[in-house]
Amino acid sequence: MKKGIHPRYHDVVIKCVCGNEIPTRSTLKKINVEICSACHPFYTGKHKIVDTAGRVERFMRKYNLTEIGNAG
Numbered sequence: 001m002k003k004g005i006h007p008r009y010h011d012v013v014i015k016c017v018c019g020n021e022i023p024t025r026s027t028l029k030k031i032n033v034e035i036c037s038a039c040h041p042f043y044t045g046k047h048k049i050v051d052t053a054g055r056v057e058r059f060m061r062k063y064n065l066t067e068i069g070n071a072g
Helices: 055-062
Strands: 010-016 021-026 030-034 065-069
Touching: 055 065
Parallel strands: 010 030
Antiparallel strands: 010 021
């Protein structure tokens, strides 16, 4: 590698607003995040799949289906 053209690589701690800290290495000196794997709903098990627009039901009514894959 050529000398003097690469950025410095530091040991840093990623800090989340929930208080979780993750040690890593980066070219940045400080990393703050709003959400991490410790507080994200998908990873904590509080994730809910919500079909708010009713897309599935609308599709079923549009094509007169009782089950997916079966014509009704």
